[in-house]
Amino acid sequence: PLNVNMVLDRSGSMAGDPLEQVKQAAQFLVGQLASNDVASLTLFDSYVNVAFAAQHVVNKDLLKANIATIRPGSSTNLSGGLLKGYEEAQKECRAGQINRVLLLTDGMANVGITDPAVLAAKVRSLLAKGVSLSTIGVGADFNEDLLIGLAEAGGGAYYYVKDADNIPAVFNAELKGLLSVVAQGVTLRVEGLSGCRVSAVLGYQPQFTATGAELALPDMFADEEKRLAVELTFPSLPEGEHPVLRLSLSYADA
Numbered sequence: 316p317l318n319v320n321m322v323l324d325r326s327g328s329m330a331g332d333p334l335e336q337v338k339q340a341a342q343f344l345v346g347q348l349a350s351n352d353v354a355s356l357t358l359f360d361s362y363v364n365v366a367f368a369a370q371h372v373v374n375k376d377l378l379k380a381n382i383a384t385i386r387p388g389s390s391t392n393l394s395g396g397l398l399k400g401y402e403e404a405q406k407e408c409r410a411g412q413i414n415r416v417l418l419l420t421d422g423m424a425n426v427g428i429t430d431p432a433v434l435a436a437k438v439r440s441l442l443a444k445g446v447s448l449s450t451i452g453v454g455a456d457f458n459e460d461l462l463i464g465l466a467e468a469g470g471g472a473y474y475y476v477k478d479a480d481n482i483p484a485v486f487n488a489e490l491k492g493l494l495s496v497v498a499q500g501v502t503l504r505v506e507g508l509s510g511c512r513v514s515a516v517l518g519y520q521p522q523f524t525a526t527g528a529e530l531a532l533p534d535m536f537a538d539e540e541k542r543l544a545v546e547l548t549f550p551s552l553p554e555g556e557h558p559v560l561r562l563s564l565s566y567a568d569a
Contacts, residue, residue, distance in 0.1 A: 318412055318413065320416045321416075323419050325385055327388065329420070336478065337453055338382050338385055341382045342379045344486055345372065350540070354369070360392065361390040376533060392424075392426040395427045397448075398437070400416045401416055405446060408444070408446055415446065416448045417450075417489070418448065421453055421456065421457035423457070441469070447469050448465060449466055449473070452473070497568070500567040501531070503532060505545055506563075509559055512525075512526050512548045513548075514548040516543060518542060
């Protein structure tokens with residue numbers, strides 16, 4: 316099992332392609348995890364906040380949607396974000412699993428602790444408590460020396476994401492190829508019966524038919540759940556039992 320805690324830089328220097336790359340990387344990572352894995356996401360600019368606390372990865376689409384809303388901020392409190400990420404990691408830190416913090420940044424620390432040697436010492440002390448650190452650099456002007464030094468102190472690896480196409484290779488290396496897609500081309504058809512009609516679907520964008528709806532769902536991974544709500548409009552029906560809904564699911568077995 317994995318206990319993976321992402322620390323994502325959303326400072327002003329990350330605006331544009333670098334922020335979009337780390338968002339795509341975070342969403343890709345969420346997609347690779349299973350329901351017995353734990354993930355958290357900490358964001359930092361001048362301030363630090365936990366976008367989602369350490370939790371088992373069940374509703375991946377909800378976590379990905381959370382990541383999609385991230386916008387750039389101001390300065391770079393890298394040390395504050397990193398320490399908060401470690402705090403989340405330690406909530407679920409156990410023997411027999413990989414306990415890791417992943418720092419995604421351009422490495423331009425300018426608020427909080429900015430001395431690379433002091434940051435490395437902090438990371439080294441937390442490695443002794445069972446949590447390792449890997450760093451992922453983005454952008455054209457990132458601080459490579461800082462990120463390599465932190466990864467070495469944290470017992471992890473350093474990667475550079477040149478563009479979005481490079482993201483799968485980075486995480487394939489980091490997670491040792493733990494890819495677990497079980498179904499692709501997933502389509503759910505919902506049909507109203509006995510005069511009932513599907514009037515709304517929450518969770519995914521539907522294509523409505525005369526009485527129902529069809530939904531194309533993202534790839535599914537081992538042990539993953541997807542949740543949606545279907546609203547039905549009922550006609551007046553005589554007393555008794557009536558079939559009201561038919562569901563059919565099709566997919567390619569991966």
